[in-house]
Amino acid sequence: AQSVSQHNHHVILSEAASLELGCNYSYGGTVNLFWYVQYPGQHLQLLLKYFSGDPLVKGIKGFEAEFIKSKFSFNLRKPSVQWSDTAEYFCAVNAPNNNDMRFGAGTRLTVKP
């Protein structure tokens, strides 16, 4: 079964700093990749997804992620974070035609104003 690793448990940044959150997965076949975000007190919601095509995908609120197949990675980036980006971020993976979604442990991002 596939698994997902998120390298950072807690990241603290100042506003306007650049962000990169690491995500690696272990699965040899074709995968669908996702980043979800959970703002304080809110539902878990989809930030962006990759199914196929351009490995650089853009999501909501200025986030983007790059799929690097050779590295089994799908890192999340944002050039300049805002205080409102404070949240927990989860990377997830599943195989096509498979409802078994695997989530990473999550990375808590704290942005200082």
Next chain:
Amino acid sequence: DGGITQSPKYLFRKEGQNVTLSCEQNLNHDAMYWYRQDPGQGLRLIYYSQIVNDFQKGDIAEGYSVSREKKESFPLTVTSAQKNPTAFYLCASSAGLAGVWQFFGPGTRLTVL
């Protein structure tokens, strides 16, 4: 509004009692899921159902049971056999199989006293 509802938001039970968590969706999704979220462990899959009257165990199904008698409903019972039931429980749904993402409910925080 389309979405997923979970009730109640907070639930308290005495040790040794079974408790059922509600999950309803009006998105007309075929697949539904139950996850458990613990700090530092991300989301772990308890059970999922791809279609009415069918469901599969996830990674941590022991001590839990589910039913899927209606498309829109997927209740989760936390039995007295679950050794550490205090957690945040998330319900999700998706439109089907390949290449779809999951929509999440607001969650139920269960505390067993």
